[in-house]
Amino acid sequence: xxxxxxxxxxxxxxxxxxxxxxxxxxxxxxxxxxxxxxxxxxxxxxxxxxxxxxxxxxxxxxxxxxxxxxx
Amino acid sequence: xxxxxxxxxxxxxxxxxxxxxxxxxxxxxxxxxxxxxxxxxxxxxxxxxxxxxxxxxxxxxxxxxxxxxxxxxxxxxxxxxxxxxxxxxxxxxxxxxxxxxxxxxxxxxxxxxxxxxxxxxxxxxxxxxxxxxxxxxxxxxxxxxxxxxxxxxxxxxxxxxxxxxxxxxxxxxxxxxxxxxxxxxxxxxxxxxxxxxxxxxxxxxxxxxxxxxxxxxxxxxxxxxxxxxxxxxxxxxxxxxxxxxxxxxxxxxxxxxxxxxxxxxxxxxxxxxxxxxxxxxxxxxxxxxxxxxxxxxxxxxxxxxxxxxxxxxxxxxxxxxxxxxxxxxxxxxxxxxxxxxxxxxxxxxxxxxxxxxxxxxxxxxxxxxxxxxxxxxxxxxxxxxxxxxxxxxxxxxxxxxxxxxxxxxxxxxxxxxxxxxxxxxxxxxxxxxxx
Numbered sequence: 001x002x003x004x005x006x007x008x009x010x011x012x013x014x015x016x017x018x019x020x021x022x023x024x025x026x027x028x029x030x031x032x033x034x035x036x037x038x039x040x041x042x043x044x045x046x047x048x049x050x051x052x053x054x055x056x057x058x059x060x061x062x063x064x065x066x067x068x069x070x071x
Numbered sequence: 072x073x074x075x076x077x078x079x080x081x082x083x084x085x086x087x088x089x090x091x092x093x094x095x096x097x098x099x100x101x102x103x104x105x106x107x108x109x110x111x112x113x114x115x116x117x118x119x120x121x122x123x124x125x126x127x128x129x130x131x132x133x134x135x136x137x138x139x140x141x142x143x144x145x146x147x148x149x150x151x152x153x154x155x156x157x158x159x160x161x162x163x164x165x166x167x168x169x170x171x172x173x174x175x176x177x178x179x180x181x182x183x184x185x186x187x188x189x190x191x192x193x194x195x196x197x198x199x200x201x202x203x204x205x206x207x208x209x210x211x212x213x214x215x216x217x218x219x220x221x222x223x224x225x226x227x228x229x230x231x232x233x234x235x236x237x238x239x240x241x242x243x244x245x246x247x248x249x250x251x252x253x254x255x256x257x258x259x260x261x262x263x264x265x266x267x268x269x270x271x272x273x274x275x276x277x278x279x280x281x282x283x284x285x286x287x288x289x290x291x292x293x294x295x296x297x298x299x300x301x302x303x304x305x306x307x308x309x310x311x312x313x314x315x316x317x318x319x320x321x322x323x324x325x326x327x328x329x330x331x332x333x334x335x336x337x338x339x340x341x342x343x344x345x346x347x348x349x350x351x352x353x354x355x356x357x358x359x360x361x362x363x364x365x366x367x368x369x370x371x372x373x374x375x376x377x378x379x380x381x382x383x384x385x386x387x388x389x390x391x392x393x394x395x396x397x398x399x400x401x402x403x404x405x406x407x408x409x410x411x412x413x414x415x416x417x418x419x420x421x422x423x424x425x426x427x428x429x430x431x432x433x434x435x436x437x438x439x440x441x442x443x444x445x446x447x448x449x450x451x452x453x454x455x456x457x458x459x460x461x462x463x464x465x466x467x468x469x470x471x472x473x474x475x476x477x478x479x480x481x482x483x484x485x486x487x488x489x490x491x492x493x494x495x496x497x498x499x500x501x502x503x504x505x506x
Binding site for chain 2: 013014015034
């Protein structure tokens with residue numbers, strides 16, 4: 001599996017709108033009206049994979065996941 | 072008690088009715104003796120997997136709303152690697168649906184036969200019947216289970232679990248949580264319920280109507296089943312009809328004309344302004360388009376609609392669809408499990424904006440655009456499909472009731488009566504602990 005097969009997913013049950021992910025990975029994440037992340041759909045580009053991993057690790061709720069793309 | 076006697080030869084039901092054929096005394100549930108006299112004993116196959124190929128040949132799809140191929144789900148559970156659990160889902164959280172209730176209070180033994188057959192087919196050693204909080208349903212099912220225990224017809228014991236009166240308590244992961252002892256709230260997937268559901272075991276969840284069909288397919292076979300409905304989606308289905316007529320449950324062939332089903336229910340087309348199909352996660356249709364359509368997902372999909380769990384509302388033309396939609400979205404917002412932010416905040420915002428749209432000041436393009444924007448903030452952003460389904464309902468309202476928005480903008484409204492047409496569960500009925 002290549003890095004391009006990974007995508008970001010939010011565990012909505014855990015996410016509490018802390019917003020750190022959008023600071024770490026603004027290229028792929030913005031916040032909605034209530035502070036919850038809006039994540040760009042589709043595979044994480046190779047040049048952003050390190051930032052994506054950092055965003056995942058930065059979430060205090062462990063609510064951001066990097067998962068194999070099911071498609 | 073004496074052992075119920077089956078007939079010498081079994082006579083298959085015709086095309087209609089099947090599930091709702093009256094085999095007992097009208098007005099009460101068929102007894103085990105009456106059921107066995109009509110349909111014979113439970114047609115056990117003697118081992119796991121055997122019945123699955125028959126169900127596959129029959130082309131049976133789930134009748135709880137998603138229309139997923141039943142055999143495929145059963146195979147996934149059988150191949151799950153651990154002893155499975157099977158759950159008959161009769162939660163029926165949809166306020167405009169009464170069909171599971173009708174089936175369980177008319178022919179409960181069909182459902183319980185189907186539960187045993189499904190358990191055998193997926194090699195389950197635990198069976199659960201998950202039913203709505205309704206005394207008629209519970210007493211019919213308890214009595215049926217007592218009869219079966221006395222006659223020793225069940226291979227595995229059935230546990231009865233009562234679903235809280237909540238719109239989403241029948242959602243599979245919510246069901247798995249409740250049957251495992253927790254609140255009926257959805258959880259994060261994966262793992263899917265067929266992989267790890269009740270007590271983390273592979274769990275087959277089938278709507279009680281689907282189980283009833285399994286009981287009949289097990290006796291009369293796939294070719295018999297396919298005598299009703301189109302070849303690519305055969306069989307019959309239960310339909311809950313309300314609106315301009317008193318609520319009634321009918322059995323119809325899949326693929327039947329919506330107009331014909333309404334006709335059987337006594338619906339007068341001249342009183343109808345619009346049609347709701349598939350319930351509150353379903354879609355509105357214009358009356359004239361609905362009268363050309365069938366209970367066929369291929370045909371409904373381009374309209375953003377689906378057969379779902381068979382809810383059909385013939386909405387009266389003297390009621391305002393915008394006001395009713397806003398009222399139902401208030402209810403749907405209140406049915407959020409309050410677990411996922413976009414649902415928790417987005418659905419109330421949607422409801423408020425819909426009320427604004429229904430007001431003379433709010434009836435303009437800007438409000439419609441704001442609803443569409445809020446839609447993008449709730450869709451696909453939750454653990455379950457409650458936000459997606461709610462938004463499907465809202466989008467269809469914007470399409471079908473666009474002329475009503477224009478009327479409101481000029482200070483007029485179709486609603487000449489304040490009668491509330493679309494049923495909802497009132498707050499006192501809905502347990503705060505979701506149990």
